[in-house]
Amino acid sequence: MRLPELEAILADINRIILGKERPICLSLACLLARGHLLIEDLPGVGKTTLAHVLSRVLGLDFQRIQFTSDMLPADILGVSIFDRDSGAFHFHPGPIFSQMVLADEINRATPKAQSALLEAMEERQVTAEGTTRALPEPFFVIATQNPTHQIGTFPLPESQLDRFMLKIELGYPDPAAERELLAGADRHQMVANLSPRITPQQLLELQEKARAVYASPALIDYVQTLAAHTRTEARWQAGLSPRAGLALLAVARAWALLDGRNHVLPEDVQAVLPGVIAHRLRPADDTARTDVGAVAAALIEAVPLP
């Protein structure tokens, strides 16, 4: 049985973003696994709304950073300004000092600005002018990026991409959901009316619970075999990194928690696998534009359960 608070959270989000149960569940799993989320999709499919809704129902304070090509690291991290009254420099924290950060169109910014964000994500702290400042807890980044073939984008390098635990796509809603969206109330209003279901403290406890979900030796073997298989198989430029294996296991744990279980099943691993490999495995043949779902299915079917 799913925990009641998680049930309520999911219900709230699904009421506003229609027909996207699976991506929503995945993004919540990513948050519970203390990972960061990358959403690649066209503008207007509800990326920002998703971030807004998540921050509202989880009771997190929220900042949005719109990435542009003239952005500097200080625009994200903050800057020290001389205060004439006190005669000293005062640090003005940037938008990164927030529990939930939406980094919109991250691949519009230059690599310099990108790496400032990604380092902060990885370290969960910011070092500016010799002082290290911890970021708030919980801390969750949702980055969105435009499909990389669009003009004026700086594609994130593999090493940066690896820092996102999951990459999902929202996609267009199905006809029924879209009609309901068109007929329904104003989404902004609905978001504004949402009240938090849990406190940040409870969220941290949930994250702790997700981490404690049991993974049996047989399941760990399975995750390892999956990762190893991508390394021997010739169809990818490089196999999954150990960090990717850890991410796969962590999200699978959160997925099991969302399903109300205290142990991970192979089904959990298989459910989250597309999101974990989507931005990590590149086909050896660059010209082949393959669907992530098909690639994940092929990988799953190639590896028997140990």
Add this chain to the structure above:
Amino acid sequence: MARSNRLVSRRQAWWLLATAVAASLPLTPQVPLWLSLAAATAFSWRAALTWRQWHLPPRWLLVLLVIAGTVGVFLQYRTILGRTPGVALLLVFLSLKLLELRAARDAVATALLCYFLVFGQFLFTQTIPTALLAGLTVLITTATLLVASDDRPPPQQQLRRATLMLAQALPFMLLMFLLFPRVQGPLWGIPQDRFSAVSGLSDSMSPGSIAQLSQSDAIVFRVKFAGEVPPQSQLYWRGPVMPSFDGRSWRVAQTLGAYAEVPYAGVGAAVDYEVTLEAHGRRWLFALELPATLPPDSTLTSDYQPIARQPVRNRMRYTQRAWPDAIAGMNETPSSLRGALALPKDGNPRTRAVAAGWRVQYGGDGAAILAAAENWFSQQLLIYTLNPPLLGPDIVDEFLFDTRRGFCEHFAASFVFALRAAGVPARVVAGYQGGEVNPVDGYLVVRQYDAHAWTEAWIAGRGWVRIDPTAISAPSRINSNFAAAVPAGEQLPFLARSDLAWLRELRYRLDAITNGWNQRVLGYNPQRQRDLLADLGLNEPDWRSMTAVLSVLCGGVMLGLTGWILRNRLRVDPALAAWRRFTTRLARRGIAWQPWEGPLAFAERAAGQTPIHAEEIRKIAALYVRLRYEPAPQASELAQFRTQIAHFKP
């Protein structure tokens, strides 16, 4: 066969071209120049085809080229059979096959042709570098075969996989090498097309003929002594004996009586050794004086030289025993000694005069004349040199009285002439003297520059006595080596020089490695195989029992490798084993469990397909999940799980 009809990709074409070049290059010295050029042209054509992505040449042109190539090989050799024509033909086929790479099967055929060409190299040489090069080419060819089936992985991965495959094949190779029934003859017992001239001792000796050999450091034979290596001054390796003299050259006897075993008795200690003789194209088998035994398939001439039935055209090995102190020739008669006294009617009057003086002084006392001759030679102040001056018609006189500079053949020829002129039977013996012990493996190596000529005189009551006239004038030639005996400043072969110690050390090591290869790999003959099998407890095996042993051992290796690969898969979790029984039963009902399918997902699918068993299936799946994926499963739950499955009858 969609697979074999797949087009050959550019990457595959590059691999094949590289492999073909690697397999053909070592054969360049063996095939005629026009063929090398034609193959190079075909390879460049292939490169252009791949690079520019041109169309392949039309089939009629290829057919014409095949005919032209075959005719060319035929015209070159007047046959297309045999070693070199066969290899040449293979090269023709390989270079043309590259021009018709269409489908995957062409790629495979090309790679297989490359294997054959690698094999072809061994028909010409079997040295360690050849083997290493061939091993490398086999590795590349194997990688190319892998590329032919899947060209996506990067080259290093293909090479790594090919290396692994060859490594797995290695135990089988060793077993086959050691245990496959052997035929008599060398490992690569292909008869040579024609015997290529090898420099070495010939059946005649004239001034300058042995001095020529002194510039060659080619190896004649190697010797492994059973005990201590005898002193250098005893190492006389008997070769052709030359009793007949025509005024300028000494020759071996035309007709040779032959003994099946040695006609003399041993005296004193025997020396046992094993000779590994390089091919030299003659029938002589060199033996330490005097031979006590005969190598197999050989006879002893009447002047005590072992000769083989057939010319030595492949490296051979024989064990031998020598009696250094044997007394031979006690059974000679005046008629049998007549040849050892014959001299041309005229010429060399000054030597004849000296000899006539000894004859007057000592009469028929051969021993006294011999002593006088030795004494006289030592007083002539003869000089041992690599560069003796040219001699006119009376070679003995000019050497002994005018130039006084000569190499061993001058000394031996003049000494025998003088003895014969004095009425003492004598003859020239050619062969090798000395040799050098390689400190690395203990083998004594005898090289062409150790070639030497000495003499034998027949003394009543003592038989044939060896006298080395060179040693009278230049004792260091015998006691150390010839390099020590020649005057300083004369040009010496590289290996005979005593400076450049580190280079010599390096040469010693290389030579020891080559010798080890010759002895252990190339020299692995039926006898050695029998010895090895006897060590394994198989005495006098025939080919049937050897085949049985081979099959059993190969099977054992195969089982071992398989077990090694399967060792993880064979260890099955008991819950998983029971689960497999359960899924097998469902599979019989047409509901197959995919090995990657999660248990709950499968249970839902199966339940949907047979709703009457739905509850049972869900229960079993839940128990399975409990056992495999939940914390701390109990043994009782496993028992319960098994019972559930035992009772499950879909």
